Amino acid sequence: MKVSVIIVHWNTPEQVIVQSSKFKVQNDIEIILIDNNSTKENINKLKSYRLQDSGYKIIYNDKNLGYAGACNQGAKIAKWEWLLFLNPDTYIDYSSTLKLIKNAEEQNLDAVSPAQEGDNYYKPLPTWLSLAVEFSPLRRLIPLSLFNKHTLFGGCLFIKASVLKKIGGWDEDFFLWFEDSDLTKRLLDNEYKIGWVDVPHHHEGGISFKRLSEEKQKKIFFSSMNLYARKHFSLFGQLVVKVVSWWNLKATSYRLQES
Secondary structure (H helix, E strand, O other), X not given: OOEEEEEEEOOOHHHHHHHHHHOOOEOXXXXXXXXXXXXXXXXXXXXXXXXXXXXXXEEEOOOOOHHHHHHHHHHHHOOOOEEEEEOOOEEOXXXXXXXXXXXXXXXXXXXXXXOOOOOOOOOEOOOHHHHHHHOOHHHHOOOHHHOOOEOOOOOEEEEEHHHHHHOOOOOOOOOOOOHHHHHHXXXXXXXXXXXXXXXXXXXXXXXXXXXXXXXXXXXXXHHXXXXXXXXXXXXXXXXXXXXXXXXXXXXXXXXXXXX
């Protein structure tokens, strides 16, 4: 089974080298690493690992394209039909990768992620109500488990290259956050089959994002949330999300899912 692994990183050279111990370039695996304009120090660290000698294809961007933009950049040069978009801090081994693809093909799935049940990342596919519940005191009254559609985990997402192309790739208007929810919604709206497979994996969570100030994190997150609302919700839903975002931006404490 052939797969192109696309890893987007920003100032995470240590996590990249851990990834390199999980994935080796082989006849049926190519690895494309996108450096999204890391600092000079971290670029030098990355170069010291000499991953090119192991067959990695590495692109060094002179500006940060955001996660969606860098994913599209990798997809354009990928040569295999199955694409794996992988965060540097999400660890999954070769055998689990093969199991995911095998299950996807057996179930005729077009996109698949590792099962995240019981994990913060098994998130509802956003609606105005699910966002109001998740990011307001309503979460004390209404469990998120009531929402039965879920978002594929963008940090470890398998998708057929032909399907990704047909739906227009990742939406680059999303710099960070909600790009996986948007991709999932477009897959479902176009009647593609998605699913989750229970395989061993580990996600450290938010390694790059935590480098930013809390204020910057909040602005990026809720800006993306409002973008998603404008793209997919009614005017009423957009208003609800604006109010939820305003409340969270003004709050002295907040809670974000890690990425």
